[in-house]
Amino acid sequence: VHERWRESITIKLGVSAALTLLVGIAVTSVVRMNRFADAAQWVSHTYEVIGGLDAVLSGITDAETTQRGFLLSGDERDYQRYQRNKAALAARIQAVKKLSGDNPVQLQRIAQVEQLIARRILLLEEGVQAKRMSPDRLQLTRVHFAEGREAMDGVRRGIAEMDNEERRLLAARTAALEHDRFTAKLILVLGNAVALMLLLASMAVMVREIRQRKQAEMQTRRYVAQVEDLYNAAPCGYHSLDSEGVIVQINDTELAWLGYAREEIVNRTRFVDLLTPASSESFAANFVTFKRQGTAHDLEYDLVRKDGTILPVSLSATLVRDAAGEYVMSRSTLFDITERRRTSQELHRANVFLDSVVEHIPSMIFVKDASTLQYVRFNRAGEALLGLPRSALLGKGDRELFPAAQAQSFIEQDRTALSSGAMLDVAPEVLQLPSGERIVHTRKLPILDEQQRPQYLLGISEDVTERHRAERQIHELHQALEMRAQQLEATNSELESFSYSVSHDLRSPLRAIDGFSRILEEDHADALDDEGLRLLSVIRGNARRMAQLIDDLLTLSRLGRQALTRLVVNMDALVRETWESLREGESLVRAHLILDRLPDAIGDPVLLRQVWANLLSNAIKYSGTREQPLVTVSARTNAEQVIYCVSDNGVGFDMRYADKLFGVFQRLHSMDEFPGTGVGLAIVKRVVARHGGRVWAESALAEGARFFFSLPQRPADERV
Amino acid sequence: MSEFDAIEILLVEDSDTDAEMTLRALQKHGLAQHLRRVKDGAEALDFMFRQGAHAARADVQPKLVLLDVKLPKVDGIEVLRRLKEDQRSWFVPVVMLTSSSEQRDLLRSYECGVNSYLVKPIEFDLFVEQIAKAARYWAMLNRLPLR
Numbered sequence: 001v002h003e004r005w006r007e008s009i010t011i012k013l014g015v016s017a018a019l020t021l022l023v024g025i026a027v028t029s030v031v032r033m034n035r036f037a038d039a040a041q042w043v044s045h046t047y048e049v050i051g052g053l054d055a056v057l058s059g060i061t062d063a064e065t066t067q068r069g070f071l072l073s074g075d076e077r078d079y080q081r082y083q084r085n086k087a088a089l090a091a092r093i094q095a096v097k098k099l100s101g102d103n104p105v106q107l108q109r110i111a112q113v114e115q116l117i118a119r120r121i122l123l124l125e126e127g128v129q130a131k132r133m134s135p136d137r138l139q140l141t142r143v144h145f146a147e148g149r150e151a152m153d154g155v156r157r158g159i160a161e162m163d164n165e166e167r168r169l170l171a172a173r174t175a176a177l178e179h180d181r182f183t184a185k186l187i188l189v190l191g192n193a194v195a196l197m198l199l200l201a202s203m204a205v206m207v208r209e210i211r212q213r214k215q216a217e218m219q220t221r222r223y224v225a226q227v228e229d230l231y232n233a234a235p236c237g238y239h240s241l242d243s244e245g246v247i248v249q250i251n252d253t254e255l256a257w258l259g260y261a262r263e264e265i266v267n268r269t270r271f272v273d274l275l276t277p278a279s280s281e282s283f284a285a286n287f288v289t290f291k292r293q294g295t296a297h298d299l300e301y302d303l304v305r306k307d308g309t310i311l312p313v314s315l316s317a318t319l320v321r322d323a324a325g326e327y328v329m330s331r332s333t334l335f336d337i338t339e340r341r342r343t344s345q346e347l348h349r350a351n352v353f354l355d356s357v358v359e360h361i362p363s364m365i366f367v368k369d370a371s372t373l374q375y376v377r378f379n380r381a382g383e384a385l386l387g388l389p390r391s392a393l394l395g396k397g398d399r400e401l402f403p404a405a406q407a408q409s410f411i412e413q414d415r416t417a418l419s420s421g422a423m424l425d426v427a428p429e430v431l432q433l434p435s436g437e438r439i440v441h442t443r444k445l446p447i448l449d450e451q452q453r454p455q456y457l458l459g460i461s462e463d464v465t466e467r468h469r470a471e472r473q474i475h476e477l478h479q480a481l482e483m484r485a486q487q488l489e490a491t492n493s494e495l496e497s498f499s500y501s502v503s504h505d506l507r508s509p510l511r512a513i514d515g516f517s518r519i520l521e522e523d524h525a526d527a528l529d530d531e532g533l534r535l536l537s538v539i540r541g542n543a544r545r546m547a548q549l550i551d552d553l554l555t556l557s558r559l560g561r562q563a564l565t566r567l568v569v570n571m572d573a574l575v576r577e578t579w580e581s582l583r584e585g586e587s588l589v590r591a592h593l594i595l596d597r598l599p600d601a602i603g604d605p606v607l608l609r610q611v612w613a614n615l616l617s618n619a620i621k622y623s624g625t626r627e628q629p630l631v632t633v634s635a636r637t638n639a640e641q642v643i644y645c646v647s648d649n650g651v652g653f654d655m656r657y658a659d660k661l662f663g664v665f666q667r668l669h670s671m672d673e674f675p676g677t678g679v680g681l682a683i684v685k686r687v688v689a690r691h692g693g694r695v696w697a698e699s700a701l702a703e704g705a706r707f708f709f710s711l712p713q714r715p716a717d718e719r720v
Numbered sequence: 721m722s723e724f725d726a727i728e729i730l731l732v733e734d735s736d737t738d739a740e741m742t743l744r745a746l747q748k749h750g751l752a753q754h755l756r757r758v759k760d761g762a763e764a765l766d767f768m769f770r771q772g773a774h775a776a777r778a779d780v781q782p783k784l785v786l787l788d789v790k791l792p793k794v795d796g797i798e799v800l801r802r803l804k805e806d807q808r809s810w811f812v813p814v815v816m817l818t819s820s821s822e823q824r825d826l827l828r829s830y831e832c833g834v835n836s837y838l839v840k841p842i843e844f845d846l847f848v849e850q851i852a853k854a855a856r857y858w859a860m861l862n863r864l865p866l867r
Contacts, residue, residue, distance in 0.1 A: 503820035504790055508738060511819065511842045515741040518844035547842040551821075 007209050014202030018195040025191040032184040039177040045099065046170040049106070050163055052096040057159045059089035060117055064152070067124040074135050079128070086121060093117065096162075103169075106162055113158035120151040237313065237334035240320075243327045245270045245287055254334060257313075259306035276302040276310065291327060294319040300337065312341045364461040366393075370446065370454040373397055373414055385463055387434035406431070417444040418454045428464055439465045492561065499557050506550050513543040545677075552679035555610075559686045564604045571598035571644065574605065575633050578612040582620065591620045591629035591648075598635045599642050601711045607687045614680040615646040615707050621676070622705065623650030640713055641693065647706040652699035661697055684709065728754040729855060730782040732764040732799065733817070734792050741844070742786065742817070742851060749852035751859065756782065761794025765802060768809050781812050783859045786851075789818040789825055797828050804833035813858035817851075 066082035069075070093114050100106035123144065130139050231238055237254030239247050247265050255262055258274065272280045272287075279301040290296045296317040303311040317332035358365050358377075364385045367377035374397045378390040386393065386401070398407035409429075417424035428441040442461040446454040517540045521533065528536070572595070579593050601608065616631065623629035630649045635642055653661065662685040663678075681695075688695045688709045699705035729751065733739040739757055746752040758764050764787070766772035770779065785803070789796040796816060803809040815836040816829050829837050836854050841847045 500820065500822060503822055504818070507819040507840075507842060508735060511840060511844070511847065512737045512741070514842055515744075515844040515847065516737075519741075519744065544842055554821075 007205055007212075011202045011205050011209070014198050014205065018198035018202070021191050021195040021198070025188060025195070028187055028191075029184065032180060035180060036177065039173055039180065042173050043170060043177070046166050046173065049096065049099045049166045050170070052092060052099050053159050053163050053166065055092045056089065056096055056113070056117070057156065059085060059092045060120060060152070060155055063089055063121065063124060064148075067127060071127055071131050071138065074131060082124075082128075086124075089117065089121075100162075103165075106165060109158055109162050109165070113155055113162065116151050116154040116158060120148060120155060123148045123151060237332075237336075239271065239332050239334070240329040241271055241287075241332065242329055243291070245272055247271055248329055257305070257311055257334075257336065258303060274303050276304055278302070290317060290319065290330070294321075296332075312337050314340075364440075364459075364463070366459045366461070367447075368414065368457040368459070370418055370456055373411060373457070376456070382461070385433065385435070385438070385440070385461065403432075413442075413444055414457055418446045418457060421446055421448070421452075421454070428468065437465075438463055439468050495557065496561065499554055502550060503554050507547060510543045510547045510550075514540050517543070549677050549679070552677045552683070556679055556683050556686065559607065559683060559690070562607075564607070564690060566602055567605055569601045569603055569605045569608055571601050571608075571635070574609055575612055575616070578609055579616055582613065582617055591623055591631050594630065594632040596632075596634040598633065598644065599637055601642060601644075602713075603691045603711060604687075607690070611684050611687050611709065612646075614684050615709075618680060618707070619646055619648035619650065619705075621650075622652075623648040626650060637713075641710045642713065643708055643710045645706055645708050647704060649704040652701050652703050652705045653697075654701050655699060658697055658699070662695060728756065728780070728782040729784045729786060729859065730764070730767060731755055731757040731786045732759075732761065732791060732796070733757060733786070733788045734759050734790075735788075738788070738840075741847065745848040745851040746855060748848055749856065751852065751855050760792040761796065761799040763793075764791075764799050765794065768803060768812070769806070781809060783812075784855060785812055785814045786855070787814055787816050789816055789820070789829075797825065797832060800829060800834055801832040813861065815854050815858060 062085040063082060066078055066085050070078035070082055093110070096110050097107065097114075100110055126144065127140060133139070232252040234251060234253055237257055238249070238251040239254055240249040242248050246267060247269055248267060250262065250265055255265065258265075260269075272283050275283055282299075283301060286296060286299055296315065299315045301313055301315055303313055305311055313334040314337045315332055315334050317330045319330055320328040322328050358379050361379060362381050364382035365377070365379040366375055366382050368374060369376050374395055375393050376395075378393050382393070383390055388401075393401065398410040401407070402410065413424060413426055423443055423445040426442040426444065428439050431438050431440050440461050441464045442459055445458045445460075447456040447458050449455040517536045520528075521536055525533070575595055575598065579595075616633075619631040620629070623631060626649055628649075632647045633645070634647075635644045637643075662681045684707075685695050688711070692712045693710040695707070695709045697705060697707045729746070731739060731742055733742060743752055743755065743757075746755060756767070758767055763773070764785070767774040767777070768781070768785075770777055787796045787799060791799070796818075800814055800816065803812065803814060810833075813835040814833075815838055816825075816834050817838050817840055818825060819840055821839050826837055835858060838850060838854055841850065
């Protein structure tokens with residue numbers, strides 16, 4: 001701007017200087033012209049004076065000549081001529097006098113010349129007088145003539161002097177005139193040149209300024225376009241409302257939000273018509289306030305798009321007034337707050353959810369203000385535990401709610417938790433509450449603000465009275481159990497060493513009995529009669545039976561101690577294999593086996609083999625008396641278990657004693673009928689029980705027996 | 721029976737009764753000509769390593785050791801372990817004899833490198849047969865085959 005101002009001044013100065021110069025030149029020219037005219041007049045005046053002087057000289061000469069002529073001729077005509085010349089001379093002298101009126105020196109000179117001429121004329125007159133008196137003889141002295149010549153010479157000198165003076169003046173005037181003309185030319189040329197240059201320079205400046213003006217204008221236009229683009233493409237909505245609330249300006253962004261064309265809105269639609277009923281109500285009220293106050297800030301409205309969907313916006317506005325302070329229009333800025341509203345709704349939902357969680361947590365939850373340590377929040381469980389409604393708790397401190405010592409302890413806990421910044425786990429404490437003595441386990445945790453300063457103290461108190469009681473009971477039970485386990489372990493290990501000894505030490509004597517009986521039989525057969533030999537064989541038979549009993553008992557006892565393995569057992573194969581080995585062991589087996597397809601079992605293959613061996617050998621044994629002994633193995637499955645069955649067509653048993661079948665040493669038949677230790681079925685029962693199954697039997701006397709055992713489909717916990 | 725003349729068997733057995741029966745079983749099969757019996761584990765080790773009371777014995781290891789599991793002083797399995805660990809005795813076959821059918825004894829014995837493990841049957845005839853089978857098998861394995 002400063003630059004432009006300077007340029008405009010430059011142009012003004014340049015042009016005015018040029019004009020002034022031109023005017024000066026013109027004025028100077030006029031002045032010069034006048035001076036030329038004067039000078040020319042003076043030159044001609046000088047020429048006139050010179051001419052006048054010539055005329056005076058020739059006049060006096062003419063007067064002399066004509067006087068002389070008269071003197072010679074005496075002719076009156078000559079005299080007349082002389083008289084005329086004399087008069088002309090006087091007129092010529094008067095003219096010169098008149099011309100020299102401006103020059104006092106010349107005037108003086110002409111006065112001397114006039115005197116000399118008057119002297120000469122006087123002399124001439126004397127000649128005329130002399131002629132007249134003596135026409136035949138001219139009586140004139142030499143002196144007379146000498147005086148005449150002398151006066152004439154003086155005239156000539158005076159005229160010459162004057163003539164010289166005039167010619168000097170003429171030369172000087174001519175020179176001055178020449179000088180003036182040169183100066184005038186110079187001034188004219190130089191002045192015009194300078195004026196021209198000034199004009200050219202001004203024009204250059206002007207051209208430049210015009211160019212700059214054009215550029216500035218373009219820049220302004222670009223800037224306007226930018227501003228317009230900024231207005232239209234801004235990431236927020238802009239609009240302006242007139243005092244009636246009609247939209248007079250709106251930017252593209254807001255139009256795009258609304259889905260309307262500009263023509264549909266501008267000067268046609270009131271903003272309030274674009275709002276939901278609820279929003280338009282609040283807008284109506286706000287608009288009145290806005291017009292009074294001149295600003296509106298962050299007002300939330302729901303816009304209705306052309307397609308009927310809702311767009312939540314936040315509106316801020318300022319008011320444009322004219323010079324008189326009258327309302328011109330509003331300038332409103334709108335932000336799309338869909339996301340903000342969604343977030344806040346989510347936050348609200350989350351808060352409601354959290355509130356509900358806090359309310360329903362069965363532990364007491366409370367929040368204290370970190371600085372005042374007054375309760376600001378309590379949940380339902382808290383009200384129940386303290387026996388007070390929250391209205392009686394909120395805004396209160398511990399000192400108002402608890403006995404002094406208790407309150408003091410609580411406050412100290414609070415301070416510890418707040419100063420450590422970490423969770424404080426308070427050891428369970430006994431509180432005297434309206435509901436009685438309760439054991440409460442509390443944890444306190446400071447809740448920090450953004451600056452990591454404690455703002456609240458969160459407390460969670462659990463009523464552990466019942467748990468404590470239960471824990472004490474569990475502890476006692478546990479101790480009792482542990483004692484029993486120790487006892488059991490001792491018993492077990494005793495039993496183990498007992499059975500070890502049994503297996504070892506009880507068998508040796510039996511072997512000795514058998515061995516030495518045999519040796520006696522071999523070495524001393526001669527000394528014994530038949531009865532003696534029979535007795536020996538009775539001894540040996542009993543020894544073997546005793547050994548069998550011991551073995552069976554040991555097996556049974558081992559079953560209780562041995563760990564179970566759990567594998568998938570192919571029962572078909574197991575039954576077949578066991579059957580074959582039984583047949584190998586006893587060559588007299590006549591029984592026929594009918595084997596159904598059996599489902600696999602999960603269990604200990606070694607122990608299950610024992611089960612099959614015992615059941616099958618029983619079946620063989622008790623069907624042995626039949627013509628065609630038949631053993632059938634089958635199975636059926638239900639949801640939880642597989643039930644296996646071994647049936648025979650043997651002697652069966654009396655169902656009245658069915659419960660005795662599986663007891664140790666329980667036998668329903670005499671040794672003579674069917675030998676056995678009475679341990680086999682007890683083993684079966686124990687093995688099946690340890691697999692989580694059950695055994696039972698059905699029979700009618702002489703109609704065969706059916707023995708069942710079940711195994712769970714999924715292994716249950718091991719049972720003894 | 722001349723091929724068994726050179727057989728020397730060490731029987732480690734504390735019970736005289738059992739020892740007598742074992743002896744009888746071996747005699748029945750002509751395997752008892754060069755039988756030596758010791759009564760406990762410690763003596764068995766002395767014998768095998770030619771120390772203590774047996775320091776002066778000839779430097780020839782028995783062809784077979786019949787070893788009872790349950791023994792006074794050092795038990796049978798410990799004796800077995802030491803024999804099988806020692807350069808002087810590891811090559812001698814050891815047959816464990818026991819009255820019990822406890823599985824843990826069996827497992828421990830095989831871990832220690834026993835050659836055979838025999839549960840003595842109650843029935844004498846069976847006992848005689850099994851002792852003889854085991855003794856002959858291991859004793860003969862220490863000789864060149866005859867046929």
